[in-house]
Amino acid sequence: MRVVLQRVSEASVAVDGETVGAIGRGILLLGAVGDDDTPERIDKMAARCLRLRVFPDEGGHFEHGVLDVGGSVLAVSQFTLYGDCRKGRRPSLSHAARPERAEPLFDRFVRAMREMGAAVETGRFGAKMDVRLVNDGPVTFLLET
Numbered sequence: 236m237r238v239v240l241q242r243v244s245e246a247s248v249a250v251d252g253e254t255v256g257a258i259g260r261g262i263l264l265l266g267a268v269g270d271d272d273t274p275e276r277i278d279k280m281a282a283r284c285l286r287l288r289v290f291p292d293e294g295g296h297f298e299h300g301v302l303d304v305g306g307s308v309l310a311v312s313q314f315t316l317y318g319d320c321r322k323g324r325r326p327s328l329s330h331a332a333r334p335e336r337a338e339p340l341f342d343r344f345v346r347a348m349r350e351m352g353a354a355v356e357t358g359r360f361g362a363k364m365d366v367r368l369v370n371d372g373p374v375t376f377l378l379e380t
Contacts (some may be wrong), residue, residue, distance in 0.1 A: 236272050236280045237316040237342070239265040242289045242374035246309045248358040249365045256356030261306030262289065263368050266344060267316035268337040269380070270330055276380040277340050281347035284308070289374055301353065308348055311358040311366055312341045334361060 240262055244375055247257035268277070285302055292298035301308060314337065318326035332340065338360045348355050358364045 236269060236277060236340075236380045237267045238280060238284060238378040239313075239316065239360055240287065240289065240376045240378055241265075241368060242371045243309075244288055244369040244371045246366070246368035248309065248311055248367075250358075250359045250362045255364075256311075258307035258309045258354075258356050260304070260371075261354075262308055263307060263357055263366075265313040265316065265366075266310060266341060267312070267314045268332040268340045269317060270332045270336075270379050272332060272340060273378060274340065276345060277344050278347050280378065280380055281344050282351065283378060285348055285351055285353055287376070287378070289376070299320045302351070307354040307356065309356045309358075310341075310345050310348070310367075312360050312365060314339070 243263050245259050246263040247254050270344055286300045288300040289299045290304045314331040317331035318328055320326045345355050345357055
């Protein structure tokens with residue numbers, strides 16, 4: 236799994252002009268399931284995202300995870316994170332999991348974070364989505380299983 240984690244002041248996702256998920260302070264997770272991912276790897280990634288210390292303490296150092304600060308999570312599926320642009324002009328997406336395999340694993344990712352106590356909003360799997368965010372920092376990290 237590949238995840239782009241962004242610390243945000245606010246973020247939202249809309250489908251066909253309708254907001255389907257929105258958060259205030261927290262993290263936006265753009266996530267893609269790889270063709271070699273397993274349920275165990277997905278669970279580990281969920282825990283890693285919630286525990287990653289990306290929020291500052293009083294001294295400005297990264298010391299707190301999203302749960303520590305009472306933040307929320309917006310999780311958006313984005314299979315193009317597996318786009319390989321090393322050759323030619325068209326990205327190869329051959330390492331992204333097929334939708335019928337990726338959707339249940341992405342749902343598991345969201346469910347695992349909820350079971351760990353996170354307030355999680357989502358986009359709509361497979362839909363064309365408009366994602367809006369205010370990146371806080373900016374703070375952005377790429378995580379990979």
